Amino acid sequence: MSQSMTPMMRQYVEMKNEHPDCILFFRLGDFYEMFFDDAKKAADVLDIVLTSREMSGGERAPMCGVPHHAAENYLARLVDHGYRVAICEQVEDPRKTKGLVRREVVRVVTPGTLSQLQTKDERSHSFVVAVSENQGSYGLAAVDVGTGTFTVTQFDGQEACKLFSDEVMRLRPAECLPNAKLSQDPAWHRLVDETGALPAEDDAGYFVPERAEEALLRHFGVVSLKGYGLEGKEQATTAAGALLQYLQKTQRIFLAHLSGITYYHTGAYMLLDEAARRNLEITRRQMDGKREGSLLWVVDHTVTAMGARCLKDWLERPLCRLEEINERLGALEELVGDALLRLKVKEHMSPILDLERLASRIAYGSANGRDLLGLAASLRRVGCLKNALAESQSSKLVSLHETLSTPEQLCNAIEAAIEPQPPVSITEGGLIRTGYDDTVDQLRLLAEHGKQWIADLERSERERTGIKSLKVGFNKVFGYYIEVTRSNLGAVPEDYIRKQTLANAERYVTPRLKEEEEKILNAQERLWELEHQLFLELRQSVLEHLGEIRRQAALVAQLDCLLSFAILAVENDYCRPELEKSKIIAIEDGRHPVIEKVLGPGQYVPNDVQLDEKDKRMLIITGPNMAGKSTYCRQVALLALLAQCGSYVPARSCRLGLVDRIFTRVGAHDNLSAGQSTFMVEMTEVSSILNAATDRSLVILDELGRGTSTFDGLSIAWAVAEYLHTKVGTRTLLATHYREMNELASQFHAICNMVVAVQEEGEDIRFLYRIVPGQADASYGIHVARLAGVPPVVLERARSILEKLESEPRNHNHASVAPRSSRRQLALSPQLEHPALRELKGIVIDELTPLEALNRLQRLQRLVREEES
Amino acid sequence: MSRIARLSIATANQIAAGEVVERPASVVKELIENALDAEARRITIECQDAGKRLVRVTDDGAGMDRHDAVLSLERHTTSKLREIHDLDSLKTLGFRGEALPSIAAVARVEILSRPRQEMEATGIEVEPGSEPNVRQCSGPPGTSVSVRDLFFNVPARAKFLRSAAQEMSHIVDATMRLALSHPHVSFGLLHQGKMVLSTSGSGKTQNALAEVWGADRVQGMLPIEWESPEGVVIRGFAGSADAATGHRRYQFYFVNGRAIRSAPLRYGVDQAYQGILPSGRFAPMLLLVQLSGSMVDINVHPAKWEARFWNDRAMQDMVTEAVRGALGEPYRRPPSRGEWSASSSWRGESHPEGAHMAQRVQEPLFSPYSTPWEEQTRWEWLGQAHQRYILGYDGQRIWMIDQHAAAERICYLKLSEAQRSVAQMLLEPETVELGQAQHQMTDDCLQILRQMGFEVESFGPRTLLVRAIPAPLSGVPVRQLVTDAMERLGQHKGMWGLQEARLALAACHGSLRSGQRLSQVEMHALIRELLATDPPFVCPHGRPVMIEIGEDELDKKFGR
């Protein structure tokens, strides 16, 4: 068959064989065509028509195609469906070659590298990761080709596997490249399934350590990786090198925008495991994975895309070192306290484009004149930012002032070369500035002279023909013309050629005019080609500045994050937290940042928090359903987290002893896909808390033990609390419906009972959302069920069962159960008094007429009677 | 003939309310003032539909218990005043006990309030003409008052409300004023859930100013610090001429912390800028006047918008003096009036931060009251300095003229006169090549160019054919004129009116640039033209064209 194939089809098959795992986009004129099975798959996914093309003697191959100018969207859709696409371009100008045009695969687009072309969300990264494991040591490298971010880390020791999985979950890669060992590990496969990353195959020995290291050395042009902190990090180095080779193979360009690699150590940050991240809804809401409703959604006031990505990173990795936190807080205090500074920074920050993405476009050769000019303008703004910070005091802002700088040379070069508002296309002229290149100027002058010659024609032709009203003009369809009004038609000379007739005039050309016009056009064509050439040279020269550009981008991103925190603080009335080495948590009028935002101003009821190492390590919080227990616990965790990110916090005041880890065990979370039941998940999380928590940690246990029978659950909760209190000594908030847990407070001196205040009003209870010392005396579960619209019959039945249960002695219960107060007694807090009493106190007798007095009396009586019935 | 009848209480209330509640912005103002009186640290204002559907003001102030909350809605109940004498020593913004009942007469009102020490909050809902519904509920410390469906029961008034944009700008304005006079309180104004304005409550007026007006406007502002022996204190910030606009939207006046519309204060400020700004241009201004209650009466206007001073003229002059002091320019009061001018304390005061203005004009500006240009014949022209300034002597004073500014002024006035756009035909049409930038906005700009007296048409890609230019600019190189004009227009895409375009043109083509050597004849021509225009001699941007040095000043310098 191959003999009879057309040469082009033969070329196609050759290419396809090199990329069997990809759909091949084969460039034919203005289309990318796909054939055979590729065509069938693509037609299906893209919903385009499947046709066929003659392949050899009468045989036809299935075919479909997409126009090349709209290819991006189609590409993205294919990649989203889990396909890799190899793009095969014509690498010769078809006009200048005879016979078959040479074609080459110029890029392989994969889920992890799509971000170079198109991003769904420019405010977050899209990573491709390489992972490598050997003898319990894990290396994890991640690259976002769209922004040039290249990071790597390594995990060793006992917790390595768990920390590794948590970090992979945090990165949420779109694509992953595991080494041979991991790719056979079922645990790894479960992890990949959960992240939804597309696995890539190591088909070229990427993970051979020597090769990997060699690739890194060559790419960065160094002789040792010491400078990148990779010394002795074998798995990290291997993963990074493997990833680099994989990208080199698929991207097929010099990845100039991967200008450096950052090694980080997760232990340097506050550790948040996947459960904590999920439960605290830091970057996405638990319910539906949306950003809306998350902490990030409330906190993010960044104005650049770089800043947005950086802020996400900051929130996911709060700091642990006091100095670092205070550095951010110090900068923040300055930005909050000096409005002019804050506004100036914002003003100069807002127009800064995504420098990292621009760097990537330049590396990929897809940047146009506007991109370069945008780059220069943005870099100039960096200089303005520097100046704005000139009088700063705080060490962070001072150091930003010192390091921010405009690469003058680069900016000058770009600005000298490119027209102030260049067109999108780089092949149609109008791109290069006058004065930059002599030949360009000359060609332009040629055209200009031509035009002035035509303009001058007006006078000379008026003289020649004697027609006073004769005019020259231009129109897009006919080009230049001479216009003569109808009344003068008699005087039109012989050599005028009529081109167009108007209502009261005729338009003509002359051979000489046409000739002149032709000259203008010729000059223009040469001009365009030259401008294109000059532009490419300029763009090439920018490549060597990508490292500096990315460094500046990182600084801008940091400043943007600080600015964002400052705006957050100003707009939402946050206060500066005081961080210390102690283990205290003292918050006055704390608010939950997200719920406060959702409820709107004047709705959220603030609460205090007091925890300290000696007398108040653990709070046991009881109260009815819906009363605000969970909200309170999370609020404390979120405030600690925000504070350690270096942000102000929603409170009137806040003192916080550093927290090394936040653990949460909240509600029910099924992980059926991973083969774990609700209770199993719960216990796994509990065990990791008990194993890993330290006396610096903050632990949130919300309804621990709910997933099993009451007594099992209670026993487990009790034992866990005891252990955390006594053995670990963590700061713990424990919300529970087991009222028996209140007993713990009398047995352990650093455990205190708190209760969410409610006010009972006949059938109804009112939630007051105040957390006060004390313990709950009823659950009001049935009340909540009624609020939720459970049918009355069911409620009635439930109530009678409850009464029965409560009247029975609990013979099978815990050794000592807290004595229960009567249901009617409003013992929640001494401050709560009966409404009738309060009203009585409020009456000003002097102001009452006798009639009013009687009315009031009647009202009071009614209040009391209602209460009784 | 109808007979007299007593109005129903509801009707009477509605009529009374008319005086307090004019529009949504009045509601905003009253509610914020209440929050401020309650010593709030943070005040949030939420609006829906420019306040027509909802105004809600939330504070974290003292709050009200159930009893107070109920009373607050009754007419003439206030916690701020007991008898009329208290007015003189009043520290609060409210005193009549009218605001809440007035609002409640024309809208649906809901109050949620909790004093800090209470466990529970009180919620009150009330509709005009019906009994309030009072309940206990949860709530944060402080007060939140929601006002819904303003004027729903008075359609005649609802009809008079303006467009959402206009009502909202009134609300923004009211909020700005209160935020500026209370810099230690943090404000947040939201419209349809979006933050429109916020202040940090840092306690510094310049912070609030920047937050409310934006960094640009505030950057060049100079602090006003002034005190009279009588104990009148004037503080604030005075804008530089560069930031001047054609309206007064950025001129705020306060008396004892209360935003006021006051003619004497306004005149005082205008008078201070005389000779610095052409008439019709206004610099941003924040003026805070503090004086004893006995020198001012605020109970003049039902919405407390006005104040009456013990002596309007004296107040006005004090303001002028204070502002001039800030601008670094002595105010030469006409000798006929103001008996306390000599004793006042401004003279000799230094203004270390008076950066902008003070640096630029080391020497005093020419006095707006002297008229040196009448007898031109007596002028002696001494020559040109720095290729930028022309020096002259009129027999009494030495004058220095900024040649560029002078040319600019002449050109601007001529262009303005050219209303009927007198065009000067060119002998031969000229082609002008445009850069890409200019090219993209040709259609918009051609329109403006034509209005100014240019005759232009498109002539091939990126090319214009110019047949005529405005007569006042004849003689200016055509290519340069057009490309410059287009470039300036391009920088302000779409925002340009004819006036600004003229300004731009005049600015770049005062035909004389600094750095140009002038012959004797050219100098004379320029001066003659300049002196033929009316005073004050300032360029269209408000910069001085000429400054003088008097004999006594020279003497002083030489130590005579």
Ligand SMILES: Nc1ncnc2c1ncn2[C@@H]1O[C@H](COP(=O)(O)OP(=O)(O)OP(=O)(O)O)[C@@H](O)[C@H]1O
């Ligand atoms: N401090 C508060 N101020 C105002 N509203 C609050 C406050 N705390 C909680 N709420 C409201 O109450 C709702 C229920 O709170 P939360 O889920 O914390 O209750 P819970 O006590 O944990 O209930 P359950 O026992 O059913 O888990 C929240 O969604 C929020 O709308």
Ligand SMILES: Nc1ncnc2c1ncn2[C@@H]1O[C@H](COP(=O)(O)OP(=O)(O)OP(=O)(O)O)[C@@H](O)[C@H]1O
């Ligand atoms: N936000 C608030 N916080 C605390 N108390 C308030 C608040 N708003 C109103 N009040 C109480 O209600 C009373 C009545 O308010 P209202 O605005 O009607 O009158 P006023 O402020 O006393 O006088 P004016 O009519 O001049 O505004 C106030 O005197 C004050 O005691």
Ligand SMILES: [Mg+2]
């Ligand atoms: Mg809960």
Ligand SMILES: [Mg+2]
């Ligand atoms: Mg009031």
Ligand SMILES: [Zn+2]
């Ligand atoms: Zn000027």
